Structures are given as C-alpha cells and as structure tokens.
Amino acid sequence: MHDALVRFIRDQYGTEEFIPLHAPVFPGREREYVLQAIDSTYVSSVGAFVDRFEQDVAAYTGSPRAVATMNGTAALHAALVLAGVTPGDLVITQALTFVATCNAIAYCHAEPVFVDVERRTLGLSPAAMESWLDAHARLDPDGVCRLKEDGRAVRACLPMHTFGHPVDLGALVDVCSRWRITLVEDAAESLGSLYRGRHTGTFGRLGTLSFNGNKVVTTGGGGMILCDEALGTRAKHLTTTAKAPHAYEFFHDEVGYNYRLPNLNAALGCAQIELLDRFVASKRTLAQRYAEHLAGSGLEFVREPEGCRSNYWLNAVICDSRAERDALLKATNERGVMTRPIWRLMTELPAYRHCRRGSLDTSEWLEERVVNLPSSVLPGATA
Numbered sequence: 001m002h003d004a005l006v007r008f009i010r011d012q013y014g015t016e017e018f019i020p021l022h023a024p025v026f027p028g029r030e031r032e033y034v035l036q037a038i039d040s041t042y043v044s045s046v047g048a049f050v051d052r053f054e055q056d057v058a059a060y061t062g063s064p065r066a067v068a069t070m071n072g073t074a075a076l077h078a079a080l081v082l083a084g085v086t087p088g089d090l091v092i093t094q095a096l097t098f099v100a101t102c103n104a105i106a107y108c109h110a111e112p113v114f115v116d117v118e119r120r121t122l123g124l125s126p127a128a129m130e131s132w133l134d135a136h137a138r139l140d141p142d143g144v145c146r147l148k149e150d151g152r153a154v155r156a157c158l159p160m161h162t163f164g165h166p167v168d169l170g171a172l173v174d175v176c177s178r179w180r181i182t183l184v185e186d187a188a189e190s191l192g193s194l195y196r197g198r199h200t201g202t203f204g205r206l207g208t209l210s211f212n213g214n215k216v217v218t219t220g221g222g223g224m225i226l227c228d229e230a231l232g233t234r235a236k237h238l239t240t241t242a243k244a245p246h247a248y249e250f251f252h253d254e255v256g257y258n259y260r261l262p263n264l265n266a267a268l269g270c271a272q273i274e275l276l277d278r279f280v281a282s283k284r285t286l287a288q289r290y291a292e293h294l295a296g297s298g299l300e301f302v303r304e305p306e307g308c309r310s311n312y313w314l315n316a317v318i319c320d321s322r323a324e325r326d327a328l329l330k331a332t333n334e335r336g337v338m339t340r341p342i343w344r345l346m347t348e349l350p351a352y353r354h355c356r357r358g359s360l361d362t363s364e365w366l367e368e369r370v371v372n373l374p375s376s377v378l379p380g381a382t383a
C-alpha cells in the first residue's frame with residue numbers, strides 16, 4: 001500500500017526527485033511586480049502594493065477591511081489585542097493546532113483554555129466549548145463571561161480551520177453570542193475556504209490569514225487581519241507603531257507594534273492572489289484523486305465538512321493506529337516523499353502544560369493517527 005501511494009504521488013508531480021509537503025510556485029506576474037516595487041524604491045513598510053494587496057484580499061474574502069501584517073502570528077496577536085484581550089483574561093481555543101495560535105494568546109499575557117476538536121472538521125468543537133462553559137463559567141450582570149472560580153473574564157474564542165477545513169462556524173457563532181464571547185478566527189490555513197458560501201475568517205469579529213511560504217499563496221512572510229471598517233482603522237494604527245498621522249512629527253498615542261508588511265512582500269502577494277482560484281482548483285483536484293486512490297486502502301482520507309468548500313491546503317489521512325501512522329511516515333519519508341504527523345497537542349508543550357482544559361479525547365485520538373500528504377499545486381495548474 002505504501003509503495004502504491006508513493007507511486008501515485010510521484011505520478012501526480014511527474015518527478016522521481018524529493019517531493020516536499022507544500023512548495024510555493026510562481027508562474028504568474030511575481031517577478032514583474034517585485035521588480036516594479038524595487039524600481040519604485042518603495043521596498044519597505046509603505047507602498048502601492050500594500051494598499052492593493054489589502055484591497056485584493058478584502059475583495060476576495062468579502063471582508064469590509066483587510067490590514068496586512070508581516071506574518072500570520074503578528075496578525076493574530078494584533079487581532080486579539082483589538083478584540084479586547086487583556087492580561088489575565090482567558091481565551092478558548094483548540095489543543096490540536098499549530099503553536100502560533102496559542103502563542104498569540106500568551107503574547108497578550110492571557111491564558112488559553114483548551115477544548116476538544118470535532119473529528120468531522122478537525123477544528124474546535126462548539127459542543128465541547130459549551131460544556132466547558134456550562135461547568136466553569138457564568139455571565140455576570142454586565143454580560144461579561146467570567147470564570148466561576150475567580151471571576152477572570154473569558155474574553156475570546158479562537159478556533160482554527162485545520163488544514164483549510166472550516167470549523168462549524170454556525171454553531172460556534174451561536175455559542176459565542178450566548179456567552180458574549182468575542183469570536184476571532186485563525187484562518188491562517190484556510191484562504192479560499194468557504195463555510196456555507198461565505199469566506200472563513202469573516203464570521204468572527206476579526207479573522208487572520210498567513211502568507212507564509214507553505215501557505216496556499218505566499219508573500220514570503222506575511223499575514224492579514226480581516227475585520228470591519230472601524231476595527232480596520234484601529235488595526236492599521238496599532239500595527240503601524242500607533243503613530244498619529246502627521247507629515248513630519250512623531251507622536252505615538254499608545255504602545256503600538258511595527259507589524260507592517262513590506263511593499264516588496266506585498267508585490268509578491270498581488271501576483272499570487274491573481275492565481276488563487278486556479279491554485280485552489282488544482283488542490284481540490286488533487287484531493288479528489290487522493291480520495292479515489294485511497295478508497296479501500298485502510299487510510300481514511302479527510303474530506304471537507306458538509307456545507308463547506310475547503311481549499312485542501314494540506315491533504316490528510318487518518319490511520320488505524322499509531323503503529324500504522326509510524327509505518328506510513330517511515331515508508332514515505334525514506335522514499336523521498338515528505339509526509340508528517342499532525343502537531344503535538346498544545347497541552348504537551350512546556351509553555352502550555354499547566355493551562356486549563358476540557359476533555360481532549362478526540363484531539364488525543366487524532367494526534368496519534370493523522371498524517372499530512374504532499375499537497376503542492378499540481379504542475380501545469382495555471383497554464
């Protein structure tokens with residue numbers, strides 16, 4: 001079975017060389033735009049490509065505003081600050097995620113609360129969140145959700161759309177509004193993914209994207225905050241050192257961040273976003289082929305949740321057991337085809353071991369079994 005899978009993957013990419021998990025491709029106007037940025041001398045934190053990239057992403061996602069940042073982690077940190085997360089607050093998130101999700105919570109000197117994921121979506125389970133809240137939280141007379149134990153505020157909920165598969169946003173929006181908790185979506189992996197026809201990252205008060213080199217489209221390094229107009233103005237200010245606008249004076253009216261995306265990187269992004277629909281179509285074709293190839297193989301291919309369109313950023317399979325997972329990882333990596341296990345649970349990392357958690361049965365079960373398969377855009381996809 002492993003040999004057949006390796007052969008199948010090699011045939012998709014038409015190579016006997018090493019196959020990475022996700023490599024960027026630049027078949028469009030990338031060189032042209034980057035050269036334009038260089039020729040303009042605007043290579044740093046302001047420039048026409050930054051404005052254009054923000055407008056392009058806002059238009060693509062349907063977000064009223066999009067504010068570019070230097071990476072997805074910075075976007076997450078700023079989004080949580082804008083959501084009103086302050087030191088000592090609690091933020092509900094999933095234990096099965098990339099570490100940046102909960103690092104951003106820690107940067108706010110807030111504390112993550114880890115709840116379980118759903119097997120169906122691999123993302124935060126609204127039912128698990130609600131049962132944790134029922135057991136541990138109450139709404140105070142001012143409508144603030146607080147821990148029963150010591151009155152600390154449960155300020156935000158930060159779900160993540162794992163491998164591009166949308167979480168159950170309908171149910172999550174309901175739980176958050178019942179408990180007056182601000183929803184912020186970590187949509188780093190889900191550019192191009194829709195929940196009931198609407199783009200992920202636009203359901204919460206804020207959403208964030210990443211344009212790291214391994215994402216669906218890349219700016220080298222980069223991120224984006226999605227939000228409404230008013231928050232967008234605040235986001236721009238906060239990520240631009242909180243500098244009051246003035247032709248030559250320097251006045252900063254709060255502690256701000258230098259989180260801006262350089263124009264040089266935005267130029268790459270403008271070219272890549274022109275290709276996004278073709279990239280997503282190619283990734284969905286590959287996912288369909290994986291699903292067909294793996295049918296009856298004993299490996300369960302992870303499909304998009306019902307009612308969603310996933311970008312299939314990283315294709316994933318669920319193995320029967322940890323032993324089977326290890327065998328798959330070994331066989332493929334030894335043959336020059338990169339595969340990798342899903343992340344270790346955040347509750348196993350030294351920085352987050354002590355944090356509050358609900359039952360994590362599904363997260364633990366998936367942690368032992370999920371493997372990502374090569375998922376780069378197929379050759380010739382943009383021809």
Ligand SMILES: Cc1ncc(COP(=O)(O)O)c(C=O)c1O
Nearest residue numbers: 071072073098100101188210212
């Ligand atoms: C779920 C998730 N959140 C946040 C990030 C952080 O993005 P960046 O690497 O651009 O800082 C990433 C990816 O890198 C991610 O996969």
